[in-house]
Amino acid sequence: xxxxxxxPGVLDAPPAGPARAPAxxxxxxxxxxxxxxxxxxxxxxxxLPLGGTSRVPVTLVAGLAVLVLGLRRGWLRIDRxxxxxxxxxxxLSAVSVLASTVRLPAFSLLSYVYLLLTYAPxxxxxxxxxxxxxxxxxxxxxxxAELVAGLALVQLAVQPLGWHHPEPVGSVVPGSFLLQGYNxxxxxxxxxxLYKSNGFVMLEPxxxxxxxGLGLLLALSRRAxxxxxxxxAAGMVSTVAGTGFILLGAGLLVVxxxxxRRALRRLAxxxxxxxxxxxxxxxxxxxxxxxxxxxxxxxxxxxRFTLPFTYVGGGWLASPVATWxxxxxxTAERALAAHLGATNGVVALAPLKLLYEYGLPxxxxxxxxxxxxxxxxPPSFPVAVALVVSWCxxxxxxxxxxxxxxxxxxxxxxxxxxxxxxxxxxxxxxPPRPPAPRPAGPPTWSSP
Numbered sequence: 001x002x003x004x005x006x007x008p009g010v011l012d013a014p015p016a017g018p019a020r021a022p023a024x025x026x027x028x029x030x031x032x033x034x035x036x037x038x039x040x041x042x043x044x045x046x047x048l049p050l051g052g053t054s055r056v057p058v059t060l061v062a063g064l065a066v067l068v069l070g071l072r073r074g075w076l077r078i079d080r081x082x083x084x085x086x087x088x089x090x091x092l093s094a095v096s097v098l099a100s101t102v103r104l105p106a107f108s109l110l111s112y113v114y115l116l117l118t119y120a121p122x123x124x125x126x127x128x129x130x131x132x133x134x135x136x137x138x139x140x141x142x143x144x145a146e147l148v149a150g151l152a153l154v155q156l157a158v159q160p161l162g163w164h165h166p167e168p169v170g171s172v173v174p175g176s177f178l179l180q181g182y183n184x185x186x187x188x189x190x191x192x193x194l195y196k197s198n199g200f201v202m203l204e205p206x207x208x209x210x211x212x213g214l215g216l217l218l219a220l221s222r223r224a225x226x227x228x229x230x231x232x233a234a235g236m237v238s239t240v241a242g243t244g245f246i247l248l249g250a251g252l253l254v255v256x257x258x259x260x261r262r263a264l265r266r267l268a269x270x271x272x273x274x275x276x277x278x279x280x281x282x283x284x285x286x287x288x289x290x291x292x293x294x295x296x297x298x299x300x301x302x303x304r305f306t307l308p309f310t311y312v313g314g315g316w317l318a319s320p321v322a323t324w325x326x327x328x329x330x331t332a333e334r335a336l337a338a339h340l341g342a343t344n345g346v347v348a349l350a351p352l353k354l355l356y357e358y359g360l361p362x363x364x365x366x367x368x369x370x371x372x373x374x375x376x377x378p379p380s381f382p383v384a385v386a387l388v389v390s391w392c393x394x395x396x397x398x399x400x401x402x403x404x405x406x407x408x409x410x411x412x413x414x415x416x417x418x419x420x421x422x423x424x425x426x427x428x429x430x431p432p433r434p435p436a437p438r439p440a441g442p443p444t445w446s447s448p
Contacts (some may be wrong), residue, residue: 029075108330145215149235209244
């Protein structure tokens with residue numbers, strides 16, 4: 001049993017395609033796609049130095065390499081509809097950037113190029129057996145989630161024994177080859193001896209929590225064993241981050257509205273174990289405290305939602321020119337830094353950053369492109385919805401390949417390229433008109 005594809009509330013079935021024979025080996029491009037998915041999880045902290053303090057994520061370079069390789073060898077192709085949407089979004093963004101050169105010469109051109117390269121894979125879809133690729137990619141993602149959950153639990157378990165290394169990866173990999181500016185791990189609360197788990201390899205505990213929430217959805221879809229569900233739920237609690245629970249809840253709402261809602265029963269033991277772990281450790285107190293922390297400065301909810309809407313959203317609506325043409329690439333972070341300080345750690349959500357920097361028309365075109373690619377008949381609709389929620393609300397992930405690439409690999413690349421169902425129905429061709437009757441010819445006279 002797989003869960004939900006095509007449209008919410010409709011039972012999932014693997015995308016159409018011939019079954020792969022065991023002796024046939026890997027599908028074309030399968031190794032490259034699996035390698036990119038693995039790198040987007042285990043290597044999301046790695047970077048290539050560009051000189052000074054500038055770094056480019058290794059995942060971004062790898063994603064572009066896979067895109068070029070796939071197009072050259074034929075296991076990826078450019079979808080016509082996506083190409084047109086992408087051209088529209090690029091044209092509108094170029095207008096915004098040109099306007100910024102006149103009004104705001106201090107905008108970041110590098111941020112604009114980074115945006116185009118990050119979303120370049122979204123114009124491409126796979127040409128092979130989408131059902132077999134989905135099974136392979138979802139199984140790999142589930143195995144990766146299990147691995148990170150195990151690492152997160154180990155990271156938590158060794159701390160009461162007196163061992164805690166604030167940066168074990170940094171002691172092996174030089175700092176110039178790691179992405180900076182992330183709260184990799186930090187105490188549960190002020191002066192706490194326990195630190196939140198990031199599984200050692202993830203950018204932040206919130207990224208770990210979201211991966212494990214996604215893993216639980218995949219475990220339901222792939223009918224994983226109960227011990228896998230237990231491991232993932234316990235790992236989510238060890239991160240003490242609520243973003244994974246929000247992502248999981250979004251996906252489960254889709255499942256609850258489907259004929260396969262009975263599958264939710266399989267989550268009950270895992271959720272019970274997670275609640276027990278939270279109850280017998282300081283983790284539960286911290287998680288419950290997060291519910292009543294408010295929305296002000298210094299709270300997680302405020303830093304994720306309230307403050308960006310206050311300072312970035314207010315700036316976007318400050319003038320008609322800013323509303324329609326934006327304030328230029330890279331200016332959202334400067335607006336937050338001006339109000340909260342250069343090291344505030346607050347980031348603008350992806351839709352809000354698009355609106356503030358590129359204006360309303362470009363933001364709408366960009367959002368339509370992402371939603372069209374991700375929600376247009378994905379192999380698993382709950383997974384696709386969860387990934388979109390993560391991109392829109394949870395990660396501040398407009399320019400984060402570690403969030404964008406899984407959304408492409410697990411949803412957008414495996415779509416048949418027909419777009420959103422509601423738009424397909426609206427644009428359905430009209431039935432041909434019946435031919436008009438021919439006019440009667442001149443009368444014929446018969447001889448008497």
